[in-house]
Amino acid sequence: MTHSEIVEKAVIFVKATLKNAEGGHDWFHIKRVFVNAIQIAKEEKVNVLVVSLAALLHDIADSKFHNGDENLGPQLAGEFLASLNMAPDLTRHVLKIIENISFKNSFSSSKGAPFTSLELQVVQDADRLDAMGAIGIARAFNYGGFMNRAIYDPEIMPKLNMTKEEYKRSNAPTINHFYEKLLLLKDRMNTVTGKKLAKERHQFMLDFLEQFYKECGNS
Numbered sequence: 001m002t003h004s005e006i007v008e009k010a011v012i013f014v015k016a017t018l019k020n021a022e023g024g025h026d027w028f029h030i031k032r033v034f035v036n037a038i039q040i041a042k043e044e045k046v047n048v049l050v051v052s053l054a055a056l057l058h059d060i061a062d063s064k065f066h067n068g069d070e071n072l073g074p075q076l077a078g079e080f081l082a083s084l085n086m087a088p089d090l091t092r093h094v095l096k097i098i099e100n101i102s103f104k105n106s107f108s109s110s111k112g113a114p115f116t117s118l119e120l121q122v123v124q125d126a127d128r129l130d131a132m133g134a135i136g137i138a139r140a141f142n143y144g145g146f147m148n149r150a151i152y153d154p155e156i157m158p159k160l161n162m163t164k165e166e167y168k169r170s171n172a173p174t175i176n177h178f179y180e181k182l183l184l185l186k187d188r189m190n191t192v193t194g195k196k197l198a199k200e201r202h203q204f205m206l207d208f209l210e211q212f213y214k215e216c217g218n219s
């Protein structure tokens with residue numbers, strides 16, 4: 001199979017798997033992450049097939065939609081790659097990326113030194129970019145609505161330095177998520193291209209928040 005045939009098969013599999021996904025974690029999120037990842041990969045010496053497959057498969061069973069189960073995503077991705085007879089090394093690398101890409105795995109309670117590779121860094125930047133800017137704002141409020149969260153409650157302060165468990169359990173208003181995650185992303189980008197692309201998206205979120213508070217009458 002050529003690389004583009006493999007990628008085509010993965011696209012079909014991911015589209016079908018995410019048919020009923022929440023709007024911020026659906027096929028279009030994957031498509032944007034894939035496009036970002038390819039753009040970033042152009043400037044890095046990476047295995048583009050690994051980057052492509054990891055970008056396409058990274059959210060096929062996000063733990064927050066599966067009772068916190070963090071093994072299901074890697075398991076389904078592993079089964080899919082096995083069905084294509086992919087080389088064991090490549091499969092192992094793609095699964096490691098899927099296991100370690102998540103923001104929540106950067107919290108202190110994570111076990112041991114996390115896996116890293118240039119391919120992981122590229123896909124992680126691509127995923128983080130989609131959590132920022134106009135798209136990032138839309139995704140955050142969509143997820144907040146999906147979880148029936150408040151948009152904003154001035155009495156509930158954002159919590160920095162949460163443990164991974166606290167972060168996963170949080171029920172806070174969506175505005176808090178900006179301080180707990182979205183505004184922290186620009187300083188966590190791995191690649192030069194990722195950092196560059198993050199700047200504009202970060203500024204857009206700051207402008208949004210300024211206008212938001214103005215309209216709430218507290219600025």
Ligand code: ADP
Pocket residue numbers: 024062064101102103104105130131136139140141143144170172173174177181
């Ligand atoms: P990861 O899957 O990298 O750990 P998250 O689960 O925190 O990242 O979130 C992915 C996206 O889902 C976020 O960028 C955001 O758009 C949305 N999201 C997750 N948690 C929240 C939350 N508590 N409030 C609002 N949006 C959220």
Ligand code: NI
Pocket residue numbers: 029033058059127
């Ligand atoms: Ni994602």
